[in-house]
Amino acid sequence: MANPFEQVTVEALRERTSIKWRWFEPDVLPMWVAEMDVLPASAITAAITEALGRGDTGYPHGHAYAEAFARFADDRWGASFDPGRTALVADVMQGAFELIRLLTRPGGNVIVTSPVYPPFHAYSEHAERTVLEAPLGDDLRLDVAAIEDACARVGEAGGVLLLCNPHNPTGTVHTRAELEAVAEVCARHGVRVISDEVHAPIVFDAAFTPYWSVDPQGFSITSASKAWNLAGLRTALIVPGAEARDLEHLAEVVSHGPSHLATIAHVAAFDDGRGWLDEVIAGLRGNRALLARLLAGHAPSIRWQPGEATFLAWLDCRGTRVADAASRADAGDVGLSTGAAAAFLERARVGLNAGESFGTGGENRVRFNLGTRPDVIEEAVRRMGAIA
Numbered sequence: 001m002a003n004p005f006e007q008v009t010v011e012a013l014r015e016r017t018s019i020k021w022r023w024f025e026p027d028v029l030p031m032w033v034a035e036m037d038v039l040p041a042s043a044i045t046a047a048i049t050e051a052l053g054r055g056d057t058g059y060p061h062g063h064a065y066a067e068a069f070a071r072f073a074d075d076r077w078g079a080s081f082d083p084g085r086t087a088l089v090a091d092v093m094q095g096a097f098e099l100i101r102l103l104t105r106p107g108g109n110v111i112v113t114s115p116v117y118p119p120f121h122a123y124s125e126h127a128e129r130t131v132l133e134a135p136l137g138d139d140l141r142l143d144v145a146a147i148e149d150a151c152a153r154v155g156e157a158g159g160v161l162l163l164c165n166p167h168n169p170t171g172t173v174h175t176r177a178e179l180e181a182v183a184e185v186c187a188r189h190g191v192r193v194i195s196d197e198v199h200a201p202i203v204f205d206a207a208f209t210p211y212w213s214v215d216p217q218g219f220s221i222t223s224a225s226k227a228w229n230l231a232g233l234r235t236a237l238i239v240p241g242a243e244a245r246d247l248e249h250l251a252e253v254v255s256h257g258p259s260h261l262a263t264i265a266h267v268a269a270f271d272d273g274r275g276w277l278d279e280v281i282a283g284l285r286g287n288r289a290l291l292a293r294l295l296a297g298h299a300p301s302i303r304w305q306p307g308e309a310t311f312l313a314w315l316d317c318r319g320t321r322v323a324d325a326a327s328r329a330d331a332g333d334v335g336l337s338t339g340a341a342a343a344f345l346e347r348a349r350v351g352l353n354a355g356e357s358f359g360t361g362g363e364n365r366v367r368f369n370l371g372t373r374p375d376v377i378e379e380a381v382r383r384m385g386a387i388a
Contacts, residue, residue: 001279001282002279003279003282003283003286003374004038004039004276004279004280004283005036005037005038005280005283005287005371005372005373005374006283006373006374007038007039008037008038008039008373010373010375010376013037013373014026018035018231018232019033019035020032020033020035020037023351024345024351027349028345028349028350028351029349029350029351029376029379029380029383030351030369031350031351031352031368031369031372031376031377031380032351032352032353032367032369033353033369034168034226034231034311034312034369034371035229035231035369035371036229036280036311036369036371036372037371037372037373037376038229038280038371040228040229040230041228041268041269041272041273041276041277042276043268043269043271043272043273043276044228044230044265044268044269044273046268047264047265047267047268047272048261048264048265048268051261051264052261056260056264057260057261058260059256059260060088060235060255060258060259060260060263061260063083063084063086064263064267065088065235065237065263065266065267066083066084066086066088066237066239067083068266068267068270068271069083069222069237069239069266069270070083071270071271072201072270072271072274073210076201076208077207077208077209077210079209079210079212079213080213081212081213081239081240081242085240085247086237086238086239086240086247087237087238087247087250087254087255088235088236088237088238088255088258088263089221089235089236089237089238089254089255089257089258090234090235090236090257090258090259091223091225091234091235091236091257092196092198092221092222092223092225092236093119093123093196094236094254094257095221095236095237095238096120096123096162096194096196096221097123097126097127098250098251098254099160099194099219099221099238099246100123100124100127100129100160100162100194101127102246102249102250103158103160103192103194103246104129104157104158104159104160105157105158106128106129106157107128107129107130107155107157108129108130108154108155108157108158108159108160109129109130109131109132109150109153109154109155109157109158109159109160110124110127110129110130110131110132110159110160110161110162111131111132111133111134111147111150111151111154111159111160111161111162111191112124112131112132112133112134112161112162112359113133113134113135113136113142113143113146113147113161113163113164113167114133114134114135114136114358114359114360114361114362115135115136115169115170115314115355115358115359115360115361115362115365116164116167116168116169116358116359117164117168117169117196117358118357118358118359120162120164120196121359124162132150132153132154132159133150133359133360134146134147134149134150134161135359135360135361136167136170136172136361140167140170140172140305140307140314141172141174141178142172142174142178142182144178144181144182144185147161147182147185147186148185148189151185151186151188151189151191152189154189154190154191158190158191159189159190159191159192160191160192160193160194161182161186161191161192161193161194162194162196163182163193163194163195163196163211164195164196165179165195165196165197165200165208165211166197166199166200166202166203166208166307166308166309166310167307168196168199168310168312169312169314169353169355169358169365169367170305170307170314171306171307171308171309171310171312171313171314172307172308172309173203173206173207173208173307173308173309174209175206175207175209176207176209176214179209179211179214179215180214183214183215183218186215187215187217192217192218192219193211193215193217193218193219194218194219194221195210195211195212195218195219195220195221196221197210197211197220197221197222198221198222198223198225198226198236199226199227199309199310200222200227200309201224201226201227201228201277202226202227202277202280202281202284202309202310202311203308203309204281204284204285204288204308204309205308206308206309208309210239211241212239212240212241212242215241216241216242216243216244217241217243217244218240218241218244219238219239219240219241219244219246220238220239221236221237221238221239222236222237222239223235223236223237223266224265224266224269224270224273225266226310226311227269227277227280228265228266228269228273228276228277229371230262230265230266230269233259233261233262233265233266234257234258234259234262235258235259235262235263235266236258280371284311284370284371286374287311287370287371287372287374287377288306288313288370290374290377290378291304291313291368291370291377291381292304292306294377294378294381294382294385295315295381295385298381298382298384298385298386299320299381299384299385299388301317301319301320301321301388302315302316302317302319302320302384302385302388303315303316303318303319304316311369311370311371312367312368312369312370313367313368313369313370314355314365314367314368315352315365315366315367315368316364316365317339317340317355317364317365317366317388318363318364318365320340320364320388321387321388322340322343322344322347322387322388323339323340323364338354338356338357339354339355339356339363339364339365339366340352340354340355340364340365340366341353341354341355341356341366342354343387344366344383344384344387347387348383348384348386348387349383350380350383350384352366352367352368353366353367354366355367368380
């Protein structure tokens with residue numbers, strides 16, 4: 001089986017014009033934003049090429065995306081839903097934003113399980129809602145007691161729990177028992193649950209449970225964007241629980257955001273890109289094992305508890321020489337220029353996501369992208385270890 005992470009040279013990667021390889025100066029190794037350094041699945045390339053050839057470049061229509069994802073979910077997870085009850089949205093976070101606005105009033109609350117994907121905070125605040133943190137436990141798993149405490153503080157304007165499953169940045173896959181406990185607590189307090197499941201296709205040895213299959217009043221939002229590296233082809237799907245009727249009230253204009261070509265690409269991914277996905281998962285297994293060896297050999301002061309999913313590694317730098325770095329690198333405002341990440345950028349020329357931007361529990365951590373060439377990972381860890 002070919003390793004998809006060895007098919008693109010570093011020189012070719014530096015010719016890409018998307019943000020991962022263009023944000024930093026050329027001497028910086030970019031190990032940050034969630035783009036993978038791979039070529040597209042051939043099924044996706046063929047589907048897009050054929051659509052362009054027949055001039056099929058208009059607006060999206062119908063439930064082809066939902067039907068393709070339903071087939072994937074049934075085959076991979078044994079979970080089912082009615083494709084006709086779903087909603088197509090521009091991307092996962094836009095879907096979350098619209099659900100937050102639909103389910104709560106201005107001044108309401110959004111509970112997040114920090115440390116978590118930074119847009120959870122940003123989109124909630126943009127929706128004029130107050131963020132309540134229910135931090136993960138020391139084991140990086142959901143703390144149901146903390147979630148219940150946050151639910152008890154939700155006011156009359158209403159609240160939602162915005163979950164991330166698999167969790168970004170830790171890679172934790174929430175168990176069915178954990179999700180059932182969360183659903184019970186939230187139902188008791190009148191808090192609705194929205195689950196971002198964009199990383200769900202990349203799970204290693206754990207069993208993945210879609211939230212819609214656990215909570216009849218809950219919502220899952222999904223996309224092929226992360227697993228098939230399609231961030232530039234924006235479309236996503238909201239899947240409601242069996243008893244949730246709220247999507248009937250979603251504003252019609254929300255459906256104007258998704259791209260038709262993106263939808264064609266995502267259908268091809270879920271239906272015909274599964275073999276490619278399996279090769280990516282195999283490559284990531286190798287990269288995870290490589291990272292463990294490299295940290296032990298070159299940067300033993302950096303600790304890592306490998307997650308059960310995603311192509312992201314959540315590195316604990318609290319025991320390093322760069323912990324609590326006071327310097328601030330000139331990296332703009334995208335969560336790169338605080339704490340250990342600032343030192344690794346300035347002194348090791350490795351670009352990482354700063355843990356501080358993920359909220360409580362992110363201090364002196366960094367997020368490291370494993371979706372790249374093994375030799376790039378090796379060079380990045382060698383550079384980090386020299387100053388850690």
